[in-house]
Amino acid sequence: MWNETKPLPITKEQVWAAWKKVRDNSGSYGIDKVSIDMVDADPAKYLYPVWNRLSSGSYFPPAVREKGIPKDVGKVRYLGIPTVCDRVAQMVIREELELILEPQFSEHSYAYRPKRSAHDAVETCKQNCKRFKWAIDLDIQGFFDNIDWGLMIRALRHFTNTNYHIMYVKRWLKASLIKEDGSLVERTKGTPQGGVISPLLANLFLHVVFDKWFEKRFPELKYERYADDVIVHCHSEKQAKYVLDMIGKRMGECKLNLHPDKTKIVYCKRNYKKKLPYRPKHVSFDFLGFTFRPRMVKTKRGKFILEFRPGISIKSRTKILAAIRKTNFHRWSNATLSKLGKLSCFQSIRGWINYYGKFRKSDLQNVFRLLNIRLMKWAKNKYKRFKRSYRLARIWLREVAISKPDLFEHWRHGWIP
Secondary structure (H helix, E strand, O other), rough: OOOOOOOOOOOOOHHHHHHHHHHHHHHOOOOOOOOHHHHOOOOHHHHEEEHHHHHHHOOOOEEEEEEEEEEOOEEEEEEEEOOOOHHHHHHHHHHHHHHHHHHHHHOOEEEOOOOOHHHHHHHHHHHHHHHHEEEEEEEEEHHHOOOHHHHHHHHHHHOOOOOHHHHHHHHHHHHOOOOOOOOOEOOOOOOOOOOEEEHHHHHHHHHHHHHHHHHHOOOEEEEEEOOEEEEEOOOOOHHHHHHHHHHHHHHOOOOEEEEOOEEEEOOOOOOOOHHOOOOOOOOOOOOOEEEEEEEEEEOOOEEEEEEEEEEEEHHOOOHHHHHHHHHHHHHHHOOOOOHHHHHHHHOOOHHHHHHHOOOOOOHHHHHHHHHHHHHHHHHHHHHHHHOOOOOOOOOOOOOHHHHHHOOOHHHOOOOOO
């Protein structure tokens, strides 16, 4: 069986390796309601047909399942969730395409790439804000939903002549969508967020549409791109306006649009009052969950100066606080501190600290202050001796935090009541 002859050079080993990556990434089921655990219990039943059809050229992806997730207040982002087996098939082709495309991508592109992270993009942005006085915060309107298929395939053909790569990418682009109300929608453009291959295709599209064009058109300027989040750095406001106008025209040529309200030109130096005769319209911008704005920082000599630095954004902080409030654990009078530590919001603390604490860690103080207040409310509801006194509950909780800091991750980092 392992030596079966097939028209396309896709092996069972490739499918198995792809399955292990899909399994490690976890994720929800698709329209067939086959979960990762079900595939893991009987891999031969589900993975053999994937290999058989992929290697023979007869694989056609099923429709993707629409799933809405909260984005901002009152807004919803819709993902397209492929089936588990379809994610395995996508992973096989993605692994092959990455070997071809990854060496071609720009050093200024950071998303979904090996040995590159959002922190790298933020750090580079911080350094470029020191060199350039102005920045353009670009927002591409509905990027994933508006990618033109013709231009996408044209970009793909520029890097690979392998017919089955192009054939399968076309099929995944054209996969139907099952909406949350059960209706079937035939798509005509875009690539669904949630697909395994979608991030690579998005990077490829913007590599051609933006990265290479910008580097050739404005070689003296710098930028950072994380998927469709782009910050461009300029020397003057006049230059920034011209560059933004050129970028807008370029996006229009490639059937994309910049968001008229979210795209903005930002002055990113320490104090505009000393440098400019007027107040700029924008003096801050958000990038990857961090807000860049003038902040007081302490130098190595102990002096405080104003610098343009990143710190956790208000949106990010609001999402964390909402996650903490949602649990209502302060009403769980029957629970113990150890049991509370197993809640999702407490399990997420390490991730919050590792990500948002990378830059200006002290800004997380307000987040964990609320967490400690909730713990005090829990102690007040649980123990009769604290019913009438927050002060006694705080003293007791502080003693516990000092004696057992490993109970909660934020205690280990010094945020105690």
